[in-house]
Amino acid sequence: MEFQAPKGTRDFYPKQMAWQNFLFDAWRRVSIRNGFEQIDGPVIELLDLYQIKSGGEMVGQAFRVRHPETEDEQFAIRPEFTPTLARMVAEQANTLPKPIKWFSIPNVCRAERPQRGRLREHWQWNLDIIGLDSMTADAEAIFAAVDLMQELGLGPEHVRVKISHRQTIGHVLSKLGVADDKMVNAFELLDKRDKIEAQAFSQGASKLGLDGDRLDRFDQTCRMKYAAGQLHLLRQQIGIEENLEDLEDLDEKLTAFGIAPWCEYDLGIVRGFAYYTGTVFEIHETSGAERAIAGGGRYDNLIELFGGPKMSAVGFGMGDVVISLVLADKGLKPEDVSPRPHAFIIPEGDDMTGQVTQLAGQLRQQGLHIRFSYKSTRNMGKLLKEADAAHARYAVIINDQIQQDLVNLKDLDSGTQSQVNASQLPDLLQANNTG
RNA sequence: GUGACCGUAGCUCAACUGGUUAGAGCACCGGGUUGUGAUCCCGGGGGUUGGGGGUUCGAGUCCCCUCGGUCACCCCA
The missing domain is CATH 3.40.50.800 (Anticodon-binding domain)
Incomplete structure (x- = not known):
């Protein structure tokens, strides 16, 4: 074979293309009936766009594009869609009716080694609500994600929405004695607690001022899970009296939306990105197989960072790869969804x-x-x-x-x-x- | 970027301790049974054994490099 598709990319022959269309159609159907409008942006962006967000953590993973004449390395193939979204919102923020409810299905590329559930190019359903402070926004985003799960034949027995809140975790940590300036480090440690050795975990915790009994409580806290509707138990056991308002509000709305059986609170969910400011959530296969199917949360500072007004925002992303794997695992992925001739x-x-x-x-x-x-x-x-x-x-x-x-x-x-x-x-x- | 394992036809595999021109099933294409989705029969296209180099009289088989795949790390959509 003289030519091959680049590493980590896929060719879509008719059968695969039919599946891709089937999935995209489901994404569109669900987005639209939940009141979202579709947008898209350029496949390449100025490289600087990815420098803005929290020190340019994404720049290293982006494919670079040179202008053939100037040879300047000034473009990047989009590694994610959120910066484009933030740019678009910031530009038109004053004229757009609020709240802004947009979805997109961009392909995004990252120059990392492919592995199960993660390729160099994938298509990602992004769904965001901007300019609505109420937790209704968070609940509605989660509802749309659950709606999609259901649309594809998945039920609460297959997948779980794991929800946490950065401020709630912050309160727990601060109660245990973690200083405010070490909070970010604590989130990072929390995020990787299951991937590192117990010893490395204790060492990291120790640097944050968590030893002995406090370490145990920290560990215990991030392993606690409570079903939606059981928030009072979480309050009791953690012993926080304050600042559960967001989660309590969210809990009420998830219940009203009728998706409480799909959701649970899991303080171990942190999300890697630093820009999340409140609610964070991931959807996982219930037994923990495969990677997170979707992940998202609230990012109230981002639009401002991109030169727009201060606007609250909440949203999530779901890639085509993991959801397809999960459906195949469960025997719920149709063998052939090619259009049938009449x-x-x-x-x-x-x-x-x-x-x-x-x-x-x-x-x-x-x-x-x-x-x-x-x-x-x-x-x-x-x-x-x-x-x-x-x-x-x-x-x-x-x-x-x-x-x-x-x-x-x-x-x-x-x-x-x-x-x-x-x-x-x-x-x-x-x-x-x-x- | 780091590590481990793996590369023979589109797929699943075969080819004795290195030994003629690398085979089979399925799939695909064409034809036959004058026929209603089956079965059966005949024929056909497809491989520089992922690529390159080395050892050897001789390499799919042994060695090195490289490319790709898979999985994990890193990181996260």
Whole structure:
């Protein structure tokens, strides 16, 4: 093979493309019925755009693009969409009706080694609500994510929304004696507690001023999980009296939205990005298989950072790779979602090719998905097999009787066949439109 | 960027301790059985054994490099 697709990228042959479209359609359907509008931005952005956010942590992972004439290394292929979103919001902030509810399905690229669930290019459903301070926004974002899970056949037994809050964790930590200026370090340590050795964890904790009993409580705190609707237990056990308002508000709204059974509070969820300011959440497969399906949270300072007014914001991202893996794991990923032809036209007898193309043309102009064979064989068995391979819903078998407006309509799912009027075909086929 | 394992046809695999022209099934394409999705029969396209170099009379097989895949780390969408 002389040429290959670049490392960590995928080719989409018809079958894979059909799945990708199926997933994107679900993303769009769910976004739209939840009141979001679709946007997109450029695939390349000025490299500087990624320097703004928290010290440019993303710049190192971005593919660089040089201008062929100036040779300046000033562009980056977008490694994530949030900076583009923030830029777009900041630019039009004063004229856009609030709250802004946008979604997008951009492809994003990162120059890291591929591994399970993480490739160099993937498509990411982003959904954000900007300019709404209320926890209704957080609840609505989570609802949309859950709505999508349900749309794809997943239930609370398959996936769980794990919710935390940076200020709540901050209070717990500060109560345990972590200084404010070490809070960011504490979040980082919390984030990687399951990935590092117990000893490394204790050492890190010790640097933050957490030893002995306090360390145990820290560890215990980040492992506690409470079902939505059980927040009072969390309050009791952590022993915080204050600042659970956000979570309590959120809890109420998740319950009202009817998705409490999908959600739990897990103070171990931190999220790697530094720009989150409040709620943070991830969706995981319940047994912990695969990576996080989605992740997001509140980032109330970001629009301002990009030169806009101070606006609250909450949103999440969901990549196409992990959700597909999870669905496949659960046996919920359809084998083939290619569009099904309404009918496959088969000639019976000699010299029918003219009638086949004529009928195909007529039906296609009616908006129907029609196919026929290019083979010269008149072997009915082979032609039906071809119709079956194309996943056609019906076979329309035509012979001389088409002169009398008569054709045979064979239901390829049930195997039954009947004679019908050719002129009725558009109605008959449309009535069983399976896409 | 670091580490581990793995690369023979589109897929699953075969080829004795290195030994003729690298095979088979499935898939794909064409044809036959005058035929309604099966079965069966015939034929066909496909591989510089991922690529390059080395050892050898001789390499798919042994060695090195490289590319790619998988998984983990790093980091996180």
